[in-house]
Amino acid sequence: MAKASSEQPRSVSKREFLEAFAAIGGVSAAMTVLDGWGMGVASAAEAPPDLMGRSDGTKVLILGAGLSGMTAAYELGLRGYDCQILEARPFAGGRCQSARAGFTTTEVDGSTRTCDFDEGQYFNHGPWRLPSYHHAVFHYIRKFGVPMEIMVQENDLGYVQFDNADGPLAGRRVRKREIKADMRGYTAELLAKLADQGALNEELGSQDKDRLIDYLIREGFLNARDLTYKGTLHRGLSGFDPMGLMGPNTASEPLALTDILQSGLGNIFQGVTTIDHPATMYQAVGGMDQIARGFERAIGDVVTYNAEVQELRQDGNGVSVPYRDNATGEVRVAKADYCITTIPLGILSKLPTDLSDRCKEAMAAPGKMTVGKLSLQMNRRFWEEDDDIYGGSSTLGIPGHTVIYPSYGYFGKKGIMMSAYPIGRPAIAFGELSLAEQTEQAIEYSERIHPGQFRKHYDNKAFSISWHRTRYTEAGWSTWSPPDREKHLPVLREPQGRVYFAGDYISGLAGWQVGAIESAWAQIEKVHANAMAA
C-alpha cells in the first residue's frame, strides 16, 4: 500500500471516516464526502447523532411506538433521558407489522380482522423490502442482531400478461426473460446494422463504432457475421435434457419484434432497476416486524400500551398529555419536559392542541395515501414446483393487482402469495370490498398468470389491510406536493415550543422505515441541544 496518500483515505474505512466526521460535524451537517473518492454513496446520516453530554432525568414523552418513536427512546435513553412512550395499540412497531396466525388489525369503524394463516406463514402487510443503501435501518438491524435474508424483488422467470394488449400476444403469458432478451436483441440488431451502414459516422469515430458493434453483439446475442438477432438460449429453453447427447438445451423461438411492440410487454422493465427497488432487497427473517421487536427489546419497559392520546398541551414548564387507557377506559395525564410526537398528522391534526395556527396549517397540509394489501395462503407452491419461480413477481396490466411470490419458505408445502397492492385510487375501491370479495377478485385476475392453479390451490385463508381505513394510522403514508413540502416541512422540523415532530412524514422518504429513523435522529439532536441549554 505504498501508494496510499492523503488524497485517498485508503486505510480508513468509510464507516470509520463517517463516524469521525459525524462526531465533528453532526448529523445535520454530514455530507456525502466520500463519493468524490469513488468510495460509494454515503447516507447523510450513517449513524445516529453523536450527542455530547448527558441529560440525566430529563423527561421526554414520546407519542407513538413506531420506529421513529422507538429510535428516539432508544437513543435518548442512552444519554440518561427518562423516556415514556404512549402507544395507542396493544403492540409496538407502528406500521412495521407482520400478519401471522392470531394477528388482529382494527379499522376506524371498530371492525377487526384476524389472521389465520398456518404456523410459519406470515405476510408483511406493512414495510416489506429494504434496499441496501437505507443505512439507518441497517444500523439498528446490526445493533439489535435482527436476522435478515434476501427479498427477491426482480425475477426474470416471472410472467407478464396483458389481456388488453394489441396483436397476437394479447392474453398470452410470457416470461419476463423472453421479453427482455428479445427487445434487447432486436434493438441491438437495429442499431448495430445502422452503425455498420455508417449511420453513426458523425457521432462516433471508426474505432468507437466497431467497439459499439462489439458491445451490441454481446448485449443482444447477435450473430457476429450478419448482426441479426435470432433468439438465444438465454431467453428460455423449450427443452432441457441433461442426458441429451449433444447438450442439454433446446432453444426457444424468439417472439416477433412487431408483436412485442404492439403488445406493450416491453414496457415492464428498464435498463437498470430503479434505485429503491433493486433486484435483490432485504427482509427480516420470519417477518419484517422483527425489526420492531429488536427495538422493543432494546428500549426496555418504557412503553405504555393501549394509551390513546386525547390532547397535547404545553406551557413554559413542560408538556401535559391526557390519554385514555383503552383497557380500562380511564383517562390519565402524562407529563414531561419535552414531547416528541410521531402520531400521524391526519390524526394529530384532529386533536385539541396548543400548537400554533401555522403549525396546524402544516399538520393539515399533506394528503393521506390510500394503500391496501392482500395475501392468500396457497396449499401448494405451484409457482415453484411447476414454473421454477422462487420469489419475484408476475405482472398483469391491472392497477392494484400483483402476483408477488414469497421470498421465504422455498421448497415448502404451503406459501403466502401477495395478490393485491393497490395504491392511490384503486385502493379506495379495494378497501370497500369484503375480504371474500377482495380474494375472489385477486383469484380471478391471478388465474391469467397461473391458469387452473390459483383457484385450485387457494387454501381458504386470506388477510388484507387497508391502511387508510386502519385505526391509529388512517393512511399508508403522508403525501406532500412539492410546494407544500417546501412550505410546511421546515415548520414541522422545528421545535414547536416543547413539542417536536418525528416520523417518516417529516422526512423526504415517507412510507420507508429509513425516513422514520432518520427523522428521529434529526429531532433528538434538537431536543438534546435545547435540554442541554436549559
Place this chain on the structure above:
Amino acid sequence: MAKASSEQPRSVSKREFLEAFAAIGGVSAAMTVLDGWGMGVASAAEAPPDLMGRSDGTKVLILGAGLSGMTAAYELGLRGYDCQILEARPFAGGRCQSARAGFTTTEVDGSTRTCDFDEGQYFNHGPWRLPSYHHAVFHYIRKFGVPMEIMVQENDLGYVQFDNADGPLAGRRVRKREIKADMRGYTAELLAKLADQGALNEELGSQDKDRLIDYLIREGFLNARDLTYKGTLHRGLSGFDPMGLMGPNTASEPLALTDILQSGLGNIFQGVTTIDHPATMYQAVGGMDQIARGFERAIGDVVTYNAEVQELRQDGNGVSVPYRDNATGEVRVAKADYCITTIPLGILSKLPTDLSDRCKEAMAAPGKMTVGKLSLQMNRRFWEEDDDIYGGSSTLGIPGHTVIYPSYGYFGKKGIMMSAYPIGRPAIAFGELSLAEQTEQAIEYSERIHPGQFRKHYDNKAFSISWHRTRYTEAGWSTWSPPDREKHLPVLREPQGRVYFAGDYISGLAGWQVGAIESAWAQIEKVHANAMAA
C-alpha cells in the same frame, strides 16, 4: 373455469401430468410436452424413473458415493435391491463438498490441507449454485427436506475494474449498475434518434416506430422531448439524505459513451443473464454438502468408506471388485450381480478391468478440466458495511480471479470471500502455488476493487482446492469435444456386460449436480430392465 378444454391441461398440474406421462413412457422417452401449451419448460426427467416391479435381493455394487452413486443406491434400494457403495474417501458426497473448520482435502501426492475457518463460516469449493430448472436436484432437496436459500449470482451494486482498459476509465472501479444504465441509455438514445429521423422507415411502420421510441425512452431513461440520455437516478446516487427537503436523492453523473466504449467495461453483461446463471440461484443453507448429507441419511448404512477400488472384474455370473481398506491396508473383494461405476474416467481408465477395448477407448477420451477455487476469511464485512453489497460479485479483467461475496451470514461480523475460481489454463499455474502464494495474489488483485480493505481485513484463514490435483477426483469435471461426445458417450451409456457407467460425465451437463443425478436415473432404468429379464 368453464373454458377448460382438452387442448389445455388447465386443471392438471405440470408435475402431476409429467409424473403420469413418465409412468407411461419412461424417463428416457419423456419429452418436453408442456412447452407447447405455454406451461413452462419441463426437464426430460422431472422425477426418477417409475421402475415397475421389485428385484428383491439382487446385489448391486456401486463405485463412488457421490450424488450419482447415492441416487442409484437410493432409488434401487426402494425397489428391493441390495446395494453396497464403495467409497474411497472417508465421507460421502463426491465433489459435493463444503469446507468448514476441520474439513481436510488430500492431493494426489498425499499432501493435505485442512480448513480452519471460524465456526459458522464455510466455503462451497465444489458445486455452489443451482438454477431453478435443474429439477432433478430439487426433487431430492424436497424429498430429503434440505433447507435452501438464495445464492445471489448477479448484483448490480458490484464493481468492475479493468487495469488494462483504454481511456480514462482504466484502473477505475465502477458499479456495474452505472455501466448498464449508461450503455443502455446511450444506445437507446442513438437508436431512438435514428428512428425519429426515419432511419427505420423500411423496417417498421409508423405506429411501430412510435412504439419503439416509447420503449427506448423507458428502457434508456431518455428525455421524452429530445430523446437524449443524461443519466438517471437509477444508475446510482451521489448523495442520499432522507431528510432532504425536496427529496432524498442526488443523481450521479453519467460516464461518457466513448469512455465506456474505450474501456470495454460494457462487455461484462448481456441483455439477459445466461440460462444457467440467472440473477438469483439457490444454495443449501449451511453449505452445499447438505444435499449430500440428505442423500446419506436417506440411503442408510450402505456405504463402505475408505474403500479404494483396485480392479473391476466381471464374468457371466457377476462382478468382483477388489478394494483396499485404506484404514487397515487390507484388500477385500466385493461381489455383486451388477456394478454401477461412478469413478472418474481418468482414474478408472488406469485400473485393471475386463472392459472391452472399445469401452476403454471411450473412457480415455475425455479431457480433465483443471479447476481451482480459493476463499479467504475476512474479519469485517466491509463490502456490506461500506459498499452496500450483499452477495453477487465484482469483476476484474484477470482470468481466474474473482471477488464473490458470500450469500449467507449477512450483517454478521466475519465473512468468506471467494477470491479465485480459475478454470482451464489459469488453474494449472494456480494449482502450483502454495496456499500462501495463492492468498497473496488474490489479495493483491482484489485490492483494486476494495482498496485498503482486502489486506487490512484478511483474517489469516484461507482454504483452496485444485480439483485436478485432488485425490480420487483428478479433474474438476470431464470435458468432451463434440465429436468425442457423439462417438463415445453412447458406448458409456450402454451396459458393458454387468457394468454400468453413471456420473455427470455421461450426461450432457458435466460438472453440474443435475447431470450426476439424471445419469443415475438413466442407468438404473437399464439395470432394472436387465435384472427383471434375468
